[in-house]
Amino acid sequence: MLTGYFTGVSGIYYNEQKLGVTANNLANSDTTGFRKALMLFRTREENEYTRMVDRDVQERNPKTYGIQRTGVYKAFNKTGSLKHTDNPMDLGIVPELKNAFFQVKKADPSDQRVFYSRDGRLSLGPMDPNNPEGPTALYTAGHLLLGDGGQPIQIDPSNGTLRISPDGVIYQNEEVTGEIPLYRFNKSPDPTRQEAANLQMLHQLGNSILQVPPEHNEEFNIRRLEVGKGGITRLMAQGSQEASNVNVMSEMAEMMHTTKAAEANQRALRRQVETLNRLVQLVKG
Template structure:
């Protein structure tokens, strides 16, 4: 009797976690750069032989690796990552990974995220532009030019979010370990004037 109650309770906990995850994903179906959360459940067996009982695990979360669709905006300060990489921004909690490329240039020429955080280059430093020279032109490799002069490059990074990752804002992820800058950009790059939409599938 006790085992049957434990099985029912474990199943209820697993169901609630799944529903919470679905609700959060649906709420962010229109969030630029959002990567959906998934939950993987496994049966946990207690006991041996005929006395063994199978419980539902509470589940492990993982970050979906599927890419969202690219939407053209024509805004020279909008950027989308092409391939498996992330932008890096500097926040009060440290470096945060994001696929949200809604950037802007402040009065000092710093390239900033939508929330006002500095966007980082491959060396982990804030990107500095010349505010007198207008929007930069970005190459597919992330290089930035103003008046045909190279002024910087948008950093692209790889990292493993792992299970039970921590979100920052709606689309940011706080890396558990130091992210690695992408050195081979043969299949990874930047699209200027585009944004990546949420990768949430609204059809449940």
């Protein structure tokens, strides 16, 4: 009887969390470079409460009691398609490069932390927000876009529209004015060993910004991607945005399925409670 109770409660709790994950996927279906999340779960094992059941009864009962969430998996292995916008300030990382990111940092000069993003919606702004009359730099996702050497990419707006080649070179009036590098995360510090790091360890900070967790720095060795190496023919496409990898219809169907599953768990739990109440009344006489 308690088995049914634990199963019903765990099912309600799991489906409630799954609805939250699915709703977040739907809310970010139009977010540039967003990666959908999937719930991970396992069977719920015996706990300190189920062990209180009589030993003879335990032998007849199952050893598992419902399911429980173990984590959330981000689908980094599937990229979104490129949406053509014809806006020269849109820059999409090509879909074949799944482990590839822009390097960015906050505009605050006192904050030297480095972050990563696949959001290529570029904009221009002061390199130092405290000095609006100072040099102009490239921004993406509200952060300074970093060039070679981890420095902000300085742009002179008076030199004309930006033209960005597939290998990341920036031109203004047919003159090179900068370069936008892409980086991959390599698990091995040996540059000759191409072993991708576990991207699931990255911290998601919102606005498509990712951070390498300090406790796992040794597992995220930064390697710059270059055209002509490792079979790479291009890095980015100007006039395009990378769409999210969320399938709206699939997520809506998943939400309906999860809602029905939660309702079924609620009905089952209600029956368990009613049965327990009747049992208590019988014992009372």
